[in-house]
Amino acid sequence: MGVEFIGMIGVSPEGGAARVHVIDGGISADFIVEFSRVHEAAGFDLVLVGYTSGAADGLAVAQHAAYQTTSLRYLIAHRPGFVAPTLAARKFATLDQLTGGRIAVHIITGVSDREQAGDGDFLAKDDRYRRSSEYIDIMRQSWTAPARFSYEGEFYRVEDAFSQIKTVQQPHPPVFFGGSSDSATLVGGAKADVYALFGEPRTALAERMKQIRQIAREHGRTIDFSVSLRPIIAPTEPEAWAKAKDILREIEDSHTYTGKPLDKSGARMMVHAESADVHDERLWMGIARATGAVGNTSCLVGTPEQVAESLAAYHDLGVKYFLIRGFDPVSDAAEYGKELIPMVKSLTAG
Numbered sequence: 001m002g003v004e005f006i007g008m009i010g011v012s013p014e015g016g017a018a019r020v021h022v023i024d025g026g027i028s029a030d031f032i033v034e035f036s037r038v039h040e041a042a043g044f045d046l047v048l049v050g051y052t053s054g055a056a057d058g059l060a061v062a063q064h065a066a067y068q069t070t071s072l073r074y075l076i077a078h079r080p081g082f083v084a085p086t087l088a089a090r091k092f093a094t095l096d097q098l099t100g101g102r103i104a105v106h107i108i109t110g111v112s113d114r115e116q117a118g119d120g121d122f123l124a125k126d127d128r129y130r131r132s133s134e135y136i137d138i139m140r141q142s143w144t145a146p147a148r149f150s151y152e153g154e155f156y157r158v159e160d161a162f163s164q165i166k167t168v169q170q171p172h173p174p175v176f177f178g179g180s181s182d183s184a185t186l187v188g189g190a191k192a193d194v195y196a197l198f199g200e201p202r203t204a205l206a207e208r209m210k211q212i213r214q215i216a217r218e219h220g221r222t223i224d225f226s227v228s229l230r231p232i233i234a235p236t237e238p239e240a241w242a243k244a245k246d247i248l249r250e251i252e253d254s255h256t257y258t259g260k261p262l263d264k265s266g267a268r269m270m271v272h273a274e275s276a277d278v279h280d281e282r283l284w285m286g287i288a289r290a291t292g293a294v295g296n297t298s299c300l301v302g303t304p305e306q307v308a309e310s311l312a313a314y315h316d317l318g319v320k321y322f323l324i325r326g327f328d329p330v331s332d333a334a335e336y337g338k339e340l341i342p343m344v345k346s347l348t349a350g
Contacts, residue, residue, distance in 0.1 A: 042337025
């Protein structure tokens, strides 16, 4: 099994040199292109285009960036409930055609009820997961059905649906999914092509992957895994740890966090953060603890060689995709391409 690297592009250069998030703020067409080209030059395979209830439209961002790059693929975060699944399928199929097969879809069920309400969605989270399951079913049928089809579920009903536009990728673009609740695990294990996980200690992650694989097997499917981590690298290990502590201080000085997790994924990460500052060889949870594990905040700290070895150890568990991003987003993406990404691909080849 090979390895693929996923970055994450922002839409605006706003923010300091220690950014926890990259999709806040306004939008800059030039910055989107610059950020995408940096990832492409660094050897990333995909970039995530994120989603919040106030962020720029991911499909438009990906389309703009794809026209200015040649090989980079775009993993577009998408929340069911706001666009009909048949229309969403045609939108993604159209973009997949126009980009020569460079689109993937990350189904996001929603971090919090409060944020969902900002877009007019008042379903409880467990209900949203059941809706996401139907949404994926209908999108897949739209992408693959050779003739008109009908569907009737709890949340969606379509009659004589058909998409004239099919995807370049066959049978369809990969569908990513994430979440740590029981509802998320059941839906993602049954329906996703790739299950996205945050960076946990390897023993805990291996157990989680085993659980998800079992659900996939029960539905006659196989599943791949993505793990999200924040590498903090420097020429020597002491320099890397000094850099990590500087980033933590800047985040603590410039942001206000309650220290309380927003969701089950954050709660799961906080258990690890509170049990030890460092797990395995160099999985550092200091920023996760300080922020309440908001998003991807587990870090690998060390030299490029040391971090590459840690990533290769995750690959040995069956992880195919690594979503890596730094706290100085553009500079770190370029830095990862100099040694870290080539080293990991060399260690995991064959």
